[in-house]
Amino acid sequence: MPSSVMPTSSNITSAAIAAQGLRKAYGDKTVLDGIDLRIPAGSVFALLGPNGAGKTTAVKILSTLISADDGQAQVGGHDLATDPQAVRAAIGVTGQFSAVDGLITGEENMLLMADLHHLPRDEGRKVAAELLERFDLTDAAKKPASTYSGGMKRRLDLAMTLVGNPRIIFLDEPTTGLDPRSRHNMWGIIRGLVADGVTVFLTTQYLEEADELADRIAVLNDGKLVAEGSAEELKRLIPGGHVRLRFTDPDAYQSAATALREVTRDDEALALQIPSDGSQRELRSTLDWLDSLGIEADELTVHTPDLDDVFFALTGPTSGTSPAYHPANTTDSPKENAR
Numbered sequence: 001m002p003s004s005v006m007p008t009s010s011n012i013t014s015a016a017i018a019a020q021g022l023r024k025a026y027g028d029k030t031v032l033d034g035i036d037l038r039i040p041a042g043s044v045f046a047l048l049g050p051n052g053a054g055k056t057t058a059v060k061i062l063s064t065l066i067s068a069d070d071g072q073a074q075v076g077g078h079d080l081a082t083d084p085q086a087v088r089a090a091i092g093v094t095g096q097f098s099a100v101d102g103l104i105t106g107e108e109n110m111l112l113m114a115d116l117h118h119l120p121r122d123e124g125r126k127v128a129a130e131l132l133e134r135f136d137l138t139d140a141a142k143k144p145a146s147t148y149s150g151g152m153k154r155r156l157d158l159a160m161t162l163v164g165n166p167r168i169i170f171l172d173e174p175t176t177g178l179d180p181r182s183r184h185n186m187w188g189i190i191r192g193l194v195a196d197g198v199t200v201f202l203t204t205q206y207l208e209e210a211d212e213l214a215d216r217i218a219v220l221n222d223g224k225l226v227a228e229g230s231a232e233e234l235k236r237l238i239p240g241g242h243v244r245l246r247f248t249d250p251d252a253y254q255s256a257a258t259a260l261r262e263v264t265r266d267d268e269a270l271a272l273q274i275p276s277d278g279s280q281r282e283l284r285s286t287l288d289w290l291d292s293l294g295i296e297a298d299e300l301t302v303h304t305p306d307l308d309d310v311f312f313a314l315t316g317p318t319s320g321t322s323p324a325y326h327p328a329n330t331t332d333s334p335k336e337n338a339r
């Protein structure tokens with residue numbers, strides 16, 4: 001084990017993960033085009049991006065599985081290029097695709113990991129039993145992992161990652177394919193890790209997941225980080241708060257649309273949208289204004305931008321211009337109706 005790790009500046013060491021100008025291309029396709037990151041120890045960082053954005057590539061580079069073409073990074077205070085062994089010793093990785101071997105039991109999978117970490121046999125058994133218990137897998141421990149449900153496999157995957165007690169873990173889409181209950185269970189597990197001081201680097205397709213878990217969120221598109229901040233900061237980046245008025249009577253709708261003029265119309269749904277920041281003050285003045293015009297809608301809903309809006313606004317081939325991600329079009333989503 002190398003003991004001559006150069007002490008880096010305190011600025012870098014207080015970050016669990018730091019990267020400058022990371023680049024990666026496959027052939028002439030640039031996947032990462034200069035990525036800078038700074039993730040404080042003990043925090044949760046979520047990397048968002050559409051399919052093929054380069055999330056897994058970033059995880060693979062930072063976890064030493066592949067090398068970057070350019071740029072540098074430090075993980076756990078160790079340089080990726082000069083000290084990959086020390087990086088590997090500091091981290092745990094739960095890949096996008098399961099590392100679980102289905103032919104052997106959950107317990108055997110765990111013991112295999114203990115062997116890989118060179119834990120003495122007794123210690124390995126103890127750690128395996130503790131983690132199986134913690135992830136509610138004790139009853140299934142002696143069954144072949146191929147018989148596990150998707151959620152159980154994902155829990156086993158994460159339990160295996162934790163065998164070496166890593167202080168920094170990478171979770172590449174930890175809850176993809178899990179039902180809502182299993183997803184919430186996984187969130188609880190991740191929060192538990194964070195409470196223990198573990199730094200979590202997570203990728204996800206679920207904006208709600210980033211919203212729930214992450215201290216900082218970065219959005220990857222076209223090889224670049226197009227936005228970074230807390231969920232609240234990202235939501236503030238885009239406009240889109242509005243009050244939506246829905247009418248059942250086409251005549252009432254028409255006269256309201258004529259009276260309000262500047263609003264966004266949805267003639268099919270007989271709905272009008274008035275920009276609003278969702279604050280009580282603005283809501284009151286909007287209602288007063290409607291009253292003064294004698295407009296009475298059959299239904300009034302307040303829409304504040306969510307991370308979905310941010311995602312659509314920042315990612316995709318036409319990001320920033322297409323009306324498709326104007327929040328005007330999100331109000332009818334099944335998600336909203338299901339609330």
Ligand SMILES: Nc1ncnc2c1ncn2[C@@H]1O[C@H](COP(=O)(O)OP(=O)(O)OP(=O)(O)O)[C@@H](O)[C@H]1O
Pocket residue numbers: 026031049050051052053054055056057058096
């Ligand atoms: N070994 C490889 N050889 C060639 N191209 C690759 C290789 N690995 C990844 N790519 C390409 O790099 C791009 C980014 O892939 P990556 O797996 O990092 O995306 P992702 O953001 O994780 O996507 P997803 O959400 O679907 O998991 C894709 O266009 C992919 O086809």
Ligand SMILES: [Mg+2]
Pocket residue numbers: 055056057096172
């Ligand atoms: Mg991926």
